[in-house]
Amino acid sequence: MAVIGASGRMGGEVCRAVEAADDLELVGRFDQGDDLGDLAGADVVVEFSVPDASPGNVAHCVDRGVDVVVGTTGWDDTRLESLRGTLAEHPGVGVLIAPNFAIGAILVMRFAQEAARFYESVEVIELHHPAKVDAPSGTAARTASLIGAARAEAGLGDVPDATTQDPGGARGARVDGVPVHSVRLRGLVAHQEVLFGGEGEMLTLRHDSFDRSSFMPGVLAGVRAIGDHPGLTVGLEHVLGLDD
Numbered sequence: 001m002a003v004i005g006a007s008g009r010m011g012g013e014v015c016r017a018v019e020a021a022d023d024l025e026l027v028g029r030f031d032q033g034d035d036l037g038d039l040a041g042a043d044v045v046v047e048f049s050v051p052d053a054s055p056g057n058v059a060h061c062v063d064r065g066v067d068v069v070v071g072t073t074g075w076d077d078t079r080l081e082s083l084r085g086t087l088a089e090h091p092g093v094g095v096l097i098a099p100n101f102a103i104g105a106i107l108v109m110r111f112a113q114e115a116a117r118f119y120e121s122v123e124v125i126e127l128h129h130p131a132k133v134d135a136p137s138g139t140a141a142r143t144a145s146l147i148g149a150a151r152a153e154a155g156l157g158d159v160p161d162a163t164t165q166d167p168g169g170a171r172g173a174r175v176d177g178v179p180v181h182s183v184r185l186r187g188l189v190a191h192q193e194v195l196f197g198g199e200g201e202m203l204t205l206r207h208d209s210f211d212r213s214s215f216m217p218g219v220l221a222g223v224r225a226i227g228d229h230p231g232l233t234v235g236l237e238h239v240l241g242l243d244d
């Protein structure tokens, strides 16, 4: 297998994890400016680059019949639709896009989906290292989107909020009706809280990645499973058997 974005924080960690795995062989490392060519003959590529480069890198792999496990964020509906089109021309190829590979983050998303219909209020707070270039995090965007869909299905309306003046955006961004707040703080890695509020009570779901090693079991599970998942899969939960 090969890694795109191999010199980055995540790419470097993936290279080390693959080299330590008995059943995987690292045949190529690619970074910005490298010719991806035949991807060093890899049968699976792991892609951790930057949001604007990821779609092109993934399309390059798919065009060459190579399965891809993608951790890079920024895959909005337009980008996913374009990728579906590329994959339709290569029916045997699989792409797994996971906004978060840490098992606890996936479970928080699942628990949040379950809790959403019971609470009038909800807010998502994501907290990351200050070198992160995108906000809100891919995980927070997906969490809010899943909550928004569960609220809509349950017939819940807008979250209660009397704010009429917010010139600086202090109430955060809105993703599918759910307020999302981004914190960037030296010393942090990747953290998220989902706050649910109801009459006289509050439920907090929190996950902390203290180290990037937390993402590696999920990445390697994706690499080992992708050959059995042709087409587009969004979310590691589908590979871990957490489907409904």
Ligand SMILES: NC(=O)C1=CN([C@@H]2O[C@H](COP(=O)(O)OP(=O)(O)OC[C@H]3O[C@@H](n4cnc5c(N)ncnc54)[C@H](OP(=O)(O)O)[C@@H]3O)[C@@H](O)[C@H]2O)C=CC1
Pocket (backbone or CB within 6 Å): 004, 005, 006, 007, 008, 009, 010, 011, 030, 031, 032, 033, 048, 049, 050, 051, 053, 057, 070, 071, 072, 073, 074, 098, 099, 100, 101, 102, 134, 138, 215
């Ligand atoms: N799904 C998950 O579980 C996780 C996802 N992420 C996401 O992964 C992505 C990468 O994060 P992180 O490793 O912290 O970021 P880094 O900035 O540390 O790494 C990105 C790497 O990609 C390289 N790069 C930039 N442009 C290209 C290109 N066109 N082709 C190939 N490589 C390129 C960069 O090189 P250079 O520095 O020379 O520009 C750098 O080495 C982000 O979107 C982040 O949100 C992060 C953690 C977990």
Ligand SMILES: O=C(O)C1=N[C@H](C(=O)O)C[C@H](O)C1
Pocket (backbone or CB within 6 Å): 073, 099, 100, 128, 132, 133, 136, 137, 138, 139, 140, 189, 190, 191
């Ligand atoms: O940039 C990061 O570090 C992370 N990015 C992903 C995201 O945006 O959700 C996953 C994790 O939060 C770490």
